[in-house]
Amino acid sequence: MIAAKAEDSANASSPWSEAITIIINTLPGRPDQPSGPGSGYAMVPYNFQTSAIDQDGDSLNYTFDWGDGTTLDLDLIGSGINVSSNHTWTVPGTYQIKAIALDRMGGEWSEERSITIAANEQPDPPRDLYGLRSSYTGIVCNYFTMTKDPDGDNVMHLLDWGDGTITKTGHIPSGSLENASHTWSRPGEYPVRVCSLDDKGAPSQWSGPFLVSISANDPPEQPTTPSGPAAGQCLISHEYATSARDPDGDAVKYIFDWGDGTTSWTGLEYLDSxxxxxxxxxxxxxxxxxxxxxxxxxxxxxxxxxxxxxxxIE
Incomplete structure (x- = not known):
């Protein structure tokens, strides 16, 4: 704390001034060299991390310099907390990555990290989805799409079903037909989208939304226990019956499990609930x-x- 007073030539003194507090700020420590891959491909996002400690416990503002003329700022990160960010290079080359941590008085750049980026093109946008535009809750719906990669790389697909879930497929050859299925649990209108990634990790653009309308549907009630003879002879036909109601009044048909590894349907036609x-x-x-x-x-x-x-059966 600092205070002042005045004294005249006759040695008369004024009262002390109001005290002020002076805080001596210490600059943040130099951030760690960014950690991350040393090589990669164009159009693929890569993650890098760093951290710095501020002796005064100040929160820090970080800047990543990606070496390609772009930077990324991250604000008010606690002292010593690890920070990370992704970056995608679009042009092949070798780039020097560095980071700086700043408090209100400044900071120092980290040691540079080098990454060499090889040529790669992202996949083409996937073809429009093919499949049902309307269905019911609880029903498995199948959809098809296809993607070509300019480099001939294998591709995988991400399907966003519009209900907060995403399906990730396996890799298939460029230009091959992809099939994925989904079941919606609630009625509604769902915008389904798809994007592809090549086997280096480069993503395509997302497709436009494919709108699917899902209506409510409940399964039939549990059927009655099959009725029919409780004993019989092998190699002789025996008849058994059952019935079930459907809450929605839908038509139904039945499947029997005979306990010998075989099943039988009641026929192709549906019956009244x-x-x-x-x-x-x-x-x-x-x-x-x-x-x-x-x-x-x-x-x-x-x-x-x-x-x-x-x-x-005897």
Whole structure:
């Protein structure tokens, strides 16, 4: 703290002035040399990190200089906290990366980090998606797209389904057909987009939105336990029936699991909700079998399996 007073030639003194506080600032320490890859490809984002300590505990403003005429500023980072940033170089060459940490009085540049960037072109934008533009909740929907890479690199795809989820596919050859599926759990309008990345990591532009309209749908209720004979002979047909209601009033059909590794549908046609249907089955070997059934509505949602009917075949 500093204060002052005045004294005249007769040695008379004034009172002390109001004191002021002087804070001596220490410049931040020199940031660490940015850490990150030493080589890469054009059009691919790369991550670099650094940190610096301020002896006064001040928050710091960082600047990354990417060596290509561009910089990036990061504001008010706590002393000693690691900071990171991504950068994409568009032209092949060797670049010197450095960082500076500044408090209100200044700072010092870090040691430079060199990165050599090789030539690479980003993939073309993906072709427009092909698939359903309307469907129902709980239904698996399939979509197709294709991307060509100017360098002939393998490509992968990211599909943004518009509901907060993204599907990441595996790599396939440039120009090959890609297939991905998704199930929406809530009704609504969803803008689906896709982008591609080559096997070096360069991303394409995102496609335009492909609007998908999803309507509500509930699966059928659990079918009744199959009815029919509880005992019989192998190599002889036995008939069993079941029924189920659909909450939406949708038409339904049934699948029977015979407990011997085989299943049977009630037919190609759908039946009215709640209508009973039956199927015959012939067991080839004697034994104890558990028969159960499930219902499928005409929008594609399947119910839980019914309770099981125990059947003894001799």
């Amino acid at each position: 709640g209508e009973e249907s039956s199927v015959s089955h012939k067991w080839m070997q004697p034994g104890a079998y558990q028969i159960k059934a499930a219902a499928l509505d005409d929008k594609g949602l399947i119910s839980n399996w019914s309770g099981a009917l125990a059947v003894k």
